[in-house]
Amino acid sequence: MVLNGSEILVNVLxxxxxxxxxxxxGGAVLNIYDALYKYKDKINHYMTAHEQxxxxxxxxxxxxxxxTGVVIATSGPGATNLVTGIATAYMDSxxxxxxxxxxxxxxxxxxxxxxxxxxxxxMPITKHNFxxxxxxxxxxxxxxxxxxxxxxxxxxxxxxxxxxxxxAKTNYEPAVPDQIxxxxxxxxxxxxxxxxxxxxxxxFIYFGGGVKLSGASDELRELVNKAxxxxxxxxxxxxxxxxxxxxxxxxIGMHGCFSANSAAxxxxxxxxxxxxxxxxxxxxxxxxxxxxxIVHIDIDPGEINKIIVADYSIVGDVKTVxxxxxxKIKPAKHEAWHKQIAKWKKDDYIPVDREDALTPxxxxxxxxxxxxxxxxxxxxxxxxQMWAAxxxxxxxxxxxxxxxxxxxxxxxxxxxxxxxxxxxDVPVIHFTSDGSLHMNLNELxxxxxxxxxxxxxxxxxxxxxxxxxxxxxxYGRRFSSSEPERVTDYVKVxxxxxxxxxxxxxxxxxxxxxxxxxxxxxxxWIECEIDREEKVLPMIPSGGTVHDxxxx
Amino acid sequence: MNKQCMVLLVDNNAGVLARxxxxxxxxGFNIDSLTVSSTEIPTISRITVTTKGDDRTFSxxxxxxxxxxxxxxxxxxxxxxxxxxxxxxxxxxxxNIDSERLESIIDDYGAKIIDVSNGCFVAELTGDxxxxxxxxxxxxPFRMIEMCRTGATALESGKVSYDIE
Numbered sequence: 001m002v003l004n005g006s007e008i009l010v011n012v013l014x015x016x017x018x019x020x021x022x023x024x025x026g027g028a029v030l031n032i033y034d035a036l037y038k039y040k041d042k043i044n045h046y047m048t049a050h051e052q053x054x055x056x057x058x059x060x061x062x063x064x065x066x067x068t069g070v071v072i073a074t075s076g077p078g079a080t081n082l083v084t085g086i087a088t089a090y091m092d093s094x095x096x097x098x099x100x101x102x103x104x105x106x107x108x109x110x111x112x113x114x115x116x117x118x119x120x121x122x123m124p125i126t127k128h129n130f131x132x133x134x135x136x137x138x139x140x141x142x143x144x145x146x147x148x149x150x151x152x153x154x155x156x157x158x159x160x161x162x163x164x165x166x167x168a169k170t171n172y173e174p175a176v177p178d179q180i181x182x183x184x185x186x187x188x189x190x191x192x193x194x195x196x197x198x199x200x201x202x203x204f205i206y207f208g209g210g211v212k213l214s215g216a217s218d219e220l221r222e223l224v225n226k227a228x229x230x231x232x233x234x235x236x237x238x239x240x241x242x243x244x245x246x247x248x249x250x251x252i253g254m255h256g257c258f259s260a261n262s263a264a265x266x267x268x269x270x271x272x273x274x275x276x277x278x279x280x281x282x283x284x285x286x287x288x289x290x291x292x293x294i295v296h297i298d299i300d301p302g303e304i305n306k307i308i309v310a311d312y313s314i315v316g317d318v319k320t321v322x323x324x325x326x327x328k329i330k331p332a333k334h335e336a337w338h339k340q341i342a343k344w345k346k347d348d349y350i351p352v353d354r355e356d357a358l359t360p361x362x363x364x365x366x367x368x369x370x371x372x373x374x375x376x377x378x379x380x381x382x383x384x385q386m387w388a389a390x391x392x393x394x395x396x397x398x399x400x401x402x403x404x405x406x407x408x409x410x411x412x413x414x415x416x417x418x419x420x421x422x423x424x425d426v427p428v429i430h431f432t433s434d435g436s437l438h439m440n441l442n443e444l445x446x447x448x449x450x451x452x453x454x455x456x457x458x459x460x461x462x463x464x465x466x467x468x469x470x471x472x473x474x475y476g477r478r479f480s481s482s483e484p485e486r487v488t489d490y491v492k493v494x495x496x497x498x499x500x501x502x503x504x505x506x507x508x509x510x511x512x513x514x515x516x517x518x519x520x521x522x523x524x525w526i527e528c529e530i531d532r533e534e535k536v537l538p539m540i541p542s543g544g545t546v547h548d549x550x551x552x
Numbered sequence: 553m554n555k556q557c558m559v560l561l562v563d564n565n566a567g568v569l570a571r572x573x574x575x576x577x578x579x580g581f582n583i584d585s586l587t588v589s590s591t592e593i594p595t596i597s598r599i600t601v602t603t604k605g606d607d608r609t610f611s612x613x614x615x616x617x618x619x620x621x622x623x624x625x626x627x628x629x630x631x632x633x634x635x636x637x638x639x640x641x642x643x644x645x646x647x648n649i650d651s652e653r654l655e656s657i658i659d660d661y662g663a664k665i666i667d668v669s670n671g672c673f674v675a676e677l678t679g680d681x682x683x684x685x686x687x688x689x690x691x692x693p694f695r696m697i698e699m700c701r702t703g704a705t706a707l708e709s710g711k712v713s714y715d716i717e
Binding site: 120124300301302304 | 566567570571574575578611612616618619620621622
């Protein structure tokens, strides 16, 4: 049938099983929005306050479901406003398709109104991008964009569509999307690695977001249990193994558990699974894992030997590789190794709660208690993010959404809205701080308009906590631009946008506010006043090792 | 720091060169020379890059460029089983020089004088990049006015070992 480019775009989205998109209209996408109006019973479009919020919403939608998130923006500033959201998704391997309008083909390259070369701008932060130059190519280009976004190591793909292409007509042939199959092949010697594991006395696993993306929690658990291997997770893999599971040592890295970092340091065999030795884990690339034979398993060949030269490597999908590996693994027990780890555990940091004042730990655990075990937790970036990573009892792989690679302050609100829209029956708690919330608090209007009941818990220490903590530790307490003395009244702001706000100073007040928030049908902000001297502990400074751990 | 050479067979799309060079910039890989040309397959272009770096960096360059959607095949060029060629054009002034000596160097290297005008002449030399380096060293004492070289382009010797389609 003959359709215009915009109708073809919407039809291809439907082919791909898309029923939810996020975006913001504008001149270059008027035709697309006209098609969205026509198909509004089939595709829900959520209009945010700002394109960045829409990109983060598509990201939160994708991370919480595993489906590809879709965001639409107009040309020029609409497109550039997506940049931080696309880069955030790129760094954390989140499948996303970003559709941007552009000026009509004859106007391209003429510095036309709201023209920007977004394909050039997003080249280093997308898996791939396209400029659609004629309408006949449009359908297949969008199909290919979805395929690239979700296959292999996922990531964002941008498709830039000039306005005349969105109006031009051509024949549209419906197509069934290609099944994105797990790659059942891998490159590497499983036997050699199995033998190494079977002979290890102090084996250790450090796993990352790749295990989550591969859906390999069960295989990892089986490996950990069968071969009795203590395992620690990166920020991107919180919840892949459940809280309290035997052999789950907790978070590794800069603010990870002392016991996990010590085990990484003393292990004789280290398996790095679906992870990339980032500088927040391998803080000193020359010393990290230097007592171990390192086995690196990842889907991306570019990650092998990028930071650390692995002794053994397997390139492949984590689930495929672990399934093959498990067949060769012998049951084992490593009692001496566990005894050693138990000694380190005695030095693990335990936060001290107070009855009269709110502490980061008490706020997070109280929020978790009210939200229940199915809740999705979303964070912004900074101290509260690390506290959330440390103190939430993570039990599910896709229920902790955080900007790990790019570290995007302002990620949380949009992502929480996207996650709640994708998971309407699950409580969504957005942990944020006064610093991060000020970056994108405008998205409260989106949550109010669409009645999205995200609960935002603001850990307000009145300072930029992480910046200030570093200035305190490494810059002689010269608190340059980290104590902004904002006088924002969060309750009034929440109310002014049409939401509900609470202010809490004591654990009792927070209990009450949280209980009330869980019953409300729209967005809630809960401000929690905490002490500005609260620190994220323990901490290994950049370039350090576990021997440099700071405990207070 | 070794000089290394690699070939990227890429889809002949608009912007593909920008993607390759953007990736080199993004990851801090350096480019000594880069050439792009058409190939026996109309939809495929051949990019030949020479770069300096250790083996680990070179292996990273190969792996990262291989991830580009439009890169069909990326492979290193091994010097002993490949033909690597570069074209040099160099212009000399004919004034106040020992032209006989210069012409004999040009002859020795198999270069050719291809243009003479306005007190200048232009010589052309095709060869392995190291031959061109040596030639440029040899002619250093003479008054060179301008010089340009194309950058390396390369083929492996023997049968084609890849199948793109």
